[in-house]
Amino acid sequence: MIEFDSVSKVYPDGTVAVDNFSLTIPSHTTMVLLGSSGCGKTTLMRMVNRMVDPTSGQVRIDGDDVLSRDPVQLRRSIGYVLQSAGLLPHRTVGDNVATVPRLRGVPRRQALADAAQLLERVGLDPALAARYPGQLSGGQQQRVGVARALATDPNILLMDEPFGAVDPIVRRELQDELLRLQAELGKTIVFVTHDVDEAFRLGDQVAVLRPGADIAQLGTPAEILAEPADQFVRTFIGADRAERQLSVVTAHGRTLVVDGDGKALGVVT
Ligand SMILES: Nc1ncnc2c1ncn2[C@@H]1O[C@H](COP(=O)(O)OP(=O)(O)OP(=O)(O)O)[C@@H](O)[C@H]1O
Secondary structure, three states, X not given: OEEEEEEEEXXXXXXXXXXXXXXXXXXXOEEEEEOOOOOOHHHHHHHHOOOOOOOEEEEEEOOEEHHHOOHHHHHHOEEEEEOOOOOOOOOOHHHHHHHXXXXXXXXXXXXXXXXXXXHHHXXXXXXXXXXXXXXXXXXXXXHHHHHHHHOOOOOEEEEEOOOOOOOHHHHHHHHHHHHHHHHHXXXXXXXXXXXXXXXXXXXXXXXXXXXXXXXEEEEOHHHHHHOOOXXXXXXXXXXXXXXXXXEEEEEOOEEEEEOXXXXXXXXXX
């Protein structure tokens, strides 16, 4: 379980990135932090692995204040996936995935064998381990980023816009892969995005944020869609857009789903 307890972060230049934020993320669930650019999502996430320390308040993992943990040890115990994948360009894919286990003392042979298995787990051919990151597609690099984050079998996975830089089709594949992995692994995932559809696909719960990491609404995707808390949330999730206003009609003896413009989207089976 991850708990943010009245957490604030004021950067040295006076920017209030996070203002009195409280949220509990239950273990083995995916929490999506959804908000537009600059609302404090990355700052929140980085306070979990101590890349940023709060100005006030507490972040706790399973009841322990993260400030009581050694930052390097803590970081190595938490998986972190970034938009740019962040792979080391001059090391092979296998070595990239094996980096943190090697730092923790796993012998190279073992770490590379484990890396090959992890690549398979994220849907990649283990033969890609011999390539360099620049020889992979963007989507493949993101998968390697996920494999690397899983390499120490962390309980917590932090994912900061991990699929933001790939095209929509690959993005959807990566989302599917994450859902499949999560069903297998049951990690505690904090996932940052500004993409509403991605948030609703992946989140067990979604926190819709305003600037200053102010929670406009917290709930399951169904709860937020069914009852947006206010006009800010309605607008953000596009509740008023035609593609969200679905209804059913009967045509040719079948029941069809149509959007707010009457455009047919699918058949009810
Ligand atoms: N090191 C820093 N020093 C000063 N201000 C910062 C620093 N890092 C972030 N900020 C500011 O804090 C606010 C929140 O930034 P943060 O990166 O957490 O937002 P975000 O929601 O993740 O945005 P994005 O989606 O664009 O990454 C912004 O106003 C940003 O400019």
